[in-house]
Amino acid sequence: MKARIVTLPGDGIGPEVTEAAVRVLEKIGQLFGHKFEFSEHLIGGCSIEKHAVALTDETLAACKGSDGVLLGAVGGPRWDNPDAAIRPEQGLLAIRKGLGLYANLRPVRSMPALFDVSPVKSENLVGVDLVVVRELTGGLYFGQPKGRFSDNGSLRAVDTMEYHEFEIVRILELAFRLAKNRKKKVTSVDKANILETSRLWRQVAARLGQKHPDILLEHMLVDTASMRLITSPASFDVLVTENTFGDILTDEASVLTGSMGMLPSASLGDNRPGLFEPIHGSAPDIAGKGIANPIGSILSAALLLRHGLNLEREARAIEVAVDRVIEDGHRTKDLKGTLTTQQMRNTIIDRIVSEQGD
Numbered sequence: 001m002k003a004r005i006v007t008l009p010g011d012g013i014g015p016e017v018t019e020a021a022v023r024v025l026e027k028i029g030q031l032f033g034h035k036f037e038f039s040e041h042l043i044g045g046c047s048i049e050k051h052a053v054a055l056t057d058e059t060l061a062a063c064k065g066s067d068g069v070l071l072g073a074v075g076g077p078r079w080d081n082p083d084a085a086i087r088p089e090q091g092l093l094a095i096r097k098g099l100g101l102y103a104n105l106r107p108v109r110s111m112p113a114l115f116d117v118s119p120v121k122s123e124n125l126v127g128v129d130l131v132v133v134r135e136l137t138g139g140l141y142f143g144q145p146k147g148r149f150s151d152n153g154s155l156r157a158v159d160t161m162e163y164h165e166f167e168i169v170r171i172l173e174l175a176f177r178l179a180k181n182r183k184k185k186v187t188s189v190d191k192a193n194i195l196e197t198s199r200l201w202r203q204v205a206a207r208l209g210q211k212h213p214d215i216l217l218e219h220m221l222v223d224t225a226s227m228r229l230i231t232s233p234a235s236f237d238v239l240v241t242e243n244t245f246g247d248i249l250t251d252e253a254s255v256l257t258g259s260m261g262m263l264p265s266a267s268l269g270d271n272r273p274g275l276f277e278p279i280h281g282s283a284p285d286i287a288g289k290g291i292a293n294p295i296g297s298i299l300s301a302a303l304l305l306r307h308g309l310n311l312e313r314e315a316r317a318i319e320v321a322v323d324r325v326i327e328d329g330h331r332t333k334d335l336k337g338t339l340t341t342q343q344m345r346n347t348i349i350d351r352i353v354s355e356q357g358d
């Protein structure tokens with residue numbers, strides 16, 4: 001297969017971890033006979049420096065013309081002024097909207113070899129294998145009106161939570177599709193005891209659930225879900241929720257694996273390309289030191305292969321290599337080890353094989 005992949009390394013450790021993912025994809029290309037063409041563009045702070053915007057029209061067009069987008073991270077102290085009109089995160093929102101990426105998938109799998117790195121009790125981590133499906137282009141982050149107003153000298157701020165039925169249907173359908181190839185359970189998370197948007201969400205979820213009798217559907221309030229993610233995370237399979245709840249729950253779920261540096265994500269719409277990125281930020285505290293954990297980015301490349309290019313065998317080859325490297329005790333600093341980014345990258349590349357031996 002031939003595929004055009006746009007890389008957007010971004011800021012901070014973004015370029016360091018993206019380079020590792022590209023090298024892994026090159027190894028996959030050699031082993032499985034695919035030709036991946038990479039083209040690199042700017043996003044976030046580095047784009048603001050050069051073009052005075054966080055995402056240019058040309059970069060968005062390049063992404064639209066590609067088969068998959070691999071992103072590093074954006075932001076950093078240099079662009080942190082909250083009053084600035086142009087901010088790196090605008091690049092993220094613009095690319096999600098521009099590519100129609102309404103679903104963010106975050107698979108979370110706890111590895112026994114890393115139980116000791118997680119603050120969660122080991123007994124609670126056994127068998128954790130879940131995916132959070134977060135709605136990405138609706139809800140509080142985009143609803144109008146939004147802004148600050150002054151009423152007779154007293155400040156007032158407004159955000160609006162709005163969901164259309166079609167937005168709820170398409171994200172839930174995706175969650176049901178995912179569950180079919182997993183443990184066949186969907187947990188739909190809402191706040192239906194308080195919020196009107198959540199009541200609509202629950203009504204739509206219940207209706208769609210009837211169309212999928214092979215899937216066990218449960219509804220759960222977001223406060224309960226946030227507690228269960230720590231007390232009984234193994235009870236979840238596919239957890240689907242709206243934008244803000246998903247933002248918070250996905251970061252909470254990341255502690256189950258031990259380090260932010262371990263987790264990948266996929267943002268998908270109805271068409272190609274999807275956007276694939278580690279869940280962590282630009283980590284300015286370690287940027288440039290060569291010690292960032294590249295696994296979140298490397299596993300994002302695996303998601304690009306699976307969800308973006310339909311290459312399941314190739315995606316598994318990367319995931320198996322990562323598992324084996326971790327089982328063998330290789331660790332970067334965030335996992336209480338000493339490997340550099342490049343050493344971890346090379347160790348993983350060396351373990352990738354085209355046929356799994358077990």
Ligand SMILES: NC(=O)c1ccc[n+]([C@@H]2O[C@H](COP(=O)([O-])OP(=O)(O)OC[C@H]3O[C@@H](n4cnc5c(N)ncnc54)[C@H](O)[C@@H]3O)[C@@H](O)[C@H]2O)c1
Nearest residue numbers: 073074075076260261280281282283284285286292293334
């Ligand atoms: N999608 C994105 O691009 C994204 C996401 C979150 C935050 N950010 C931005 O990143 C900047 C820093 O944010 P933050 O510090 O809150 O979050 P962060 O994820 O960058 O870092 C949090 C902590 O985790 C560590 N860490 C993160 N990734 C790591 C990795 N791969 N290997 C080892 N350690 C790792 C960092 O060193 C830091 O101590 C901010 O400007 C923020 O806006 C961007």
